[in-house]
Each structure stands twice: as structure tokens, then as C-alpha cells.
Amino acid sequence: MTDLTEQQIPAARRPRPASPFADLLEIEQLDENTFRGYCHAGAPMRAFGGHVAAQALAAAGRTCEGRTVHSLHGYFLLPGNPTRPIGYEVERLREGVTYATRRVRAVQDRNEIFSLTASFKRPEPTGGRHRKMPPVPGPEVLPDAFSHWDEGLRAAIKASDGFRDLELRFVPEDAPGVPPAVPGMPQQFVWLRIATPFAVDDPLLHTCALTYLSDLTLASTAGLHEQPNFFQRTEPPRLLMASLDHAMWFHRPFRADEWLLFAQRSPSCSDGRGLSLGEFYDRDGRLVASAVQEALIRGLA
Known part of the structure; x- marks a missing residue:
């Protein structure tokens, strides 16, 4: 189990978008399959779960160029500490022609706090249908x-x-x-x-x-x-x-x-x-x- 330390030197980071919110999704790439980020609190001294899930997905996506995510499934295992870094360890489960699958373990202080599985795919030109949106006020x-x-x-x-x-x-x-x-x-x-x-x-x-x-x-x-x-x-x-x-x-x-x-x-x-x-x-x-x-x-x- 990898536990990230402040002494590790991050690899070059992607250009940072100007949006203040986009800064929240920024993660450091430490090696080919390992990333690090910080998540803000959703409740006192508890990292916001949506932020952890979003960064875990970002880590998975950074290892899956050329495909877009179509589904994710995650389990919140332990509360995260918003004052400590979170490590994201990506496992490459499948690399198919159309589909690719990644598993991400979010680790903090040697404890796995969140587990994510995400599936990515290449686009296909097909027809479609969907449920109609309720006509509520804009x-x-x-x-x-x-x-x-x-x-x-x-x-x-x-x-x-x-x-x-x-x-x-x-x-x-x-x-x-x-x-x-x-x-x-x-x-x-x-x-x-x-x-x-x-x-x-x-x-x-x-x-x-x-x-x-x-x-x-x-x-x-x-x-x-x-x-x-x-x-x-x-x-x-x-x-x-x-x-x-x-x-x-x-x-x-x-x-x-x-x-x-x-x-x-x-x-x-x-x-x-x-x-x-x-x-x-x-x-x-x-x-x-x-x-x-x-x-x-x-x-x-």
C-alpha cells in the first residue's frame, strides 16, 4: 500500500484552468499510476465525499487518454481529513479496443478511505432516446x-x-x-x-x-x-x-x-x-x- 509523503517530487502538472472551482480538481501526478490531492471539508474535519470522488475520477481519467468515462461506482469507507493529503492509486484493470476499466484507491495516512471503479469508452455513432425533462421553471x-x-x-x-x-x-x-x-x-x-x-x-x-x-x-x-x-x-x-x-x-x-x-x-x-x-x-x-x-x-x- 502506497502512502504519499510531502517529500515526493510531483511530475509536471497539466495547465491549470482559470476557474476557481477547477483548482479543486487539481491533482499532482507522482508516477505513472499515483496521484495526490487535497479535499476541502464538507462537515467539520471531514473531507467532502463528492470532492474525493471527483479527484479519484480525475486520477483514473489521467491514465485513460482517448476515452471518456461512461460510469463510476464508489464506496466511502472512512471519513477523510481535509488537512491531510490524499493519495490516489490507479489500477489498470482492462484495456480493450472500445472499453477500459480503472480501479482507484484513495489512501490517507495508510488507510483506504474511498474506493472507485470507473469505466471509459470510445464514442460510437448510434441513435438514442431519453426520458423527457419535467417542464419546471428555468x-x-x-x-x-x-x-x-x-x-x-x-x-x-x-x-x-x-x-x-x-x-x-x-x-x-x-x-x-x-x-x-x-x-x-x-x-x-x-x-x-x-x-x-x-x-x-x-x-x-x-x-x-x-x-x-x-x-x-x-x-x-x-x-x-x-x-x-x-x-x-x-x-x-x-x-x-x-x-x-x-x-x-x-x-x-x-x-x-x-x-x-x-x-x-x-x-x-x-x-x-x-x-x-x-x-x-x-x-x-x-x-x-x-x-x-x-x-x-x-x-x-
């Missing part, structure tokens, strides 16, 4: 997700590493076009994007960014029967939440720095676990990606 008529926070909290969250360059706008439950709620299945719809356009047109950068974005609200969807999501909540939390596993499928090209609708629903919550399903649509109504997550859901004493 982001231009909705308030910013942070607009109801007081000025101090708004300034603090916008200055933080994780949210400094994000835009989120939630669709009200009673807005026109919102599908009728199904009993026992909470749902929420949020428009989101990276606020600053990326300086490079790199598909891997956009898929890593969407992997990060996908972890912002899925767990809260599973807990909507108990409390509002983090961005809209004004009272103290009643639930403890943490991502257990995470899977994504990327169906069509997209840009994470343009508005995407994240349509989410949760069909089950029991045994201290909640399952959430999500679909990403672009402004043209195309289904560009899907996500599934199981999260730990426990009441706070």
Missing part, C-alpha cells in the same frame, strides 16, 4: 439558494473552498411543471452549475465537476420527510447524514459550467439508510447523466 426566474441566509452566513459560504464558485437554484414544490409527488417518495429539483466558465474544453474536467455536484443534495433528498435540505434549512439539523456509496452514468456530452437541472427522488428510507435517484438534464432537455446514492440517515439525539 433558473433565471428562481432565487439563489443562499438568498435567504443572513449576510454573514452568505459571505462565509461564498468564501469557503467548496461553495465559492457554485450556483444553485431550487424549484419550489408548487411551481408549474413539477411532477405530482408520489406518496412515500420525496422529490426535489435544483438547477446548478459552476459559476465561472472553464478555460479549457476538457470532457474529463466536466465529468469530474458533475461528480462533485452530484453529492451536494442527493443525501438530503432521502431525508426530506424529516427536514429540509441543507441549503434551504433555517433550523438546526435533526438528522445525521453521510454518503455510503455513489454511482453515476454519463449518457451524453454536457458542460458543468452551464445550467443543469438535477431532478431527484428517494423511493426508500429504512434501517438507517436512504436511497436517492437523480437525473441531470441540460437546457435543451437532454438527459445527460444519472446518479444513485445510498446515504446513512440517523436521527440526532
Whole structure:
């Protein structure tokens, strides 16, 4: 098991995009299959899981030139420390003509904290179909997700590493076009994007960014029967939440720095676990990606 140290000299790094958010996805390449990065906190002294998953995917993608990722499956094994580096060890499982598979172990202080398997492929010219996007109001008529926070909290969250360059706008439950709620299945719809356009047109950068974005609200969807999501909540939390596993499928090209609708629903919550399903649509109504997550859901004493 490789444990990265500060003394190791990183290899040359790729040109850094100008977007502040893109800096979060930067990783150092230490050798052919080993990388290092830092992840910001999502909760006090706990690295944000979406950030770890995004950097792990970036590491896998850096070993898979000429193909784009079409699916990933990850398990969150231990909480990461946002003050310590994380090593990403890539194992090349398959190198086919069309498909290639990578496994990534995220290691911190000699402990594996996250495990990722990702599949990449070369594009194929075929027809297609997809589910229709719900006709909800667009982001231009909705308030910013942070607009109801007081000025101090708004300034603090916008200055933080994780949210400094994000835009989120939630669709009200009673807005026109919102599908009728199904009993026992909470749902929420949020428009989101990276606020600053990326300086490079790199598909891997956009898929890593969407992997990060996908972890912002899925767990809260599973807990909507108990409390509002983090961005809209004004009272103290009643639930403890943490991502257990995470899977994504990327169906069509997209840009994470343009508005995407994240349509989410949760069909089950029991045994201290909640399952959430999500679909990403672009402004043209195309289904560009899907996500599934199981999260730990426990009441706070």
C-alpha cells in the first residue's frame, strides 16, 4: 500500500484552468499510476465525499487518454481529513479496443478511505432516446439558494473552498411543471452549475465537476420527510447524514459550467439508510447523466 509523503517530487502538472472551482480538481501526478490531492471539508474535519470522488475520477481519467468515462461506482469507507493529503492509486484493470476499466484507491495516512471503479469508452455513432425533462421553471426566474441566509452566513459560504464558485437554484414544490409527488417518495429539483466558465474544453474536467455536484443534495433528498435540505434549512439539523456509496452514468456530452437541472427522488428510507435517484438534464432537455446514492440517515439525539 502506497502512502504519499510531502517529500515526493510531483511530475509536471497539466495547465491549470482559470476557474476557481477547477483548482479543486487539481491533482499532482507522482508516477505513472499515483496521484495526490487535497479535499476541502464538507462537515467539520471531514473531507467532502463528492470532492474525493471527483479527484479519484480525475486520477483514473489521467491514465485513460482517448476515452471518456461512461460510469463510476464508489464506496466511502472512512471519513477523510481535509488537512491531510490524499493519495490516489490507479489500477489498470482492462484495456480493450472500445472499453477500459480503472480501479482507484484513495489512501490517507495508510488507510483506504474511498474506493472507485470507473469505466471509459470510445464514442460510437448510434441513435438514442431519453426520458423527457419535467417542464419546471428555468433558473433565471428562481432565487439563489443562499438568498435567504443572513449576510454573514452568505459571505462565509461564498468564501469557503467548496461553495465559492457554485450556483444553485431550487424549484419550489408548487411551481408549474413539477411532477405530482408520489406518496412515500420525496422529490426535489435544483438547477446548478459552476459559476465561472472553464478555460479549457476538457470532457474529463466536466465529468469530474458533475461528480462533485452530484453529492451536494442527493443525501438530503432521502431525508426530506424529516427536514429540509441543507441549503434551504433555517433550523438546526435533526438528522445525521453521510454518503455510503455513489454511482453515476454519463449518457451524453454536457458542460458543468452551464445550467443543469438535477431532478431527484428517494423511493426508500429504512434501517438507517436512504436511497436517492437523480437525473441531470441540460437546457435543451437532454438527459445527460444519472446518479444513485445510498446515504446513512440517523436521527440526532
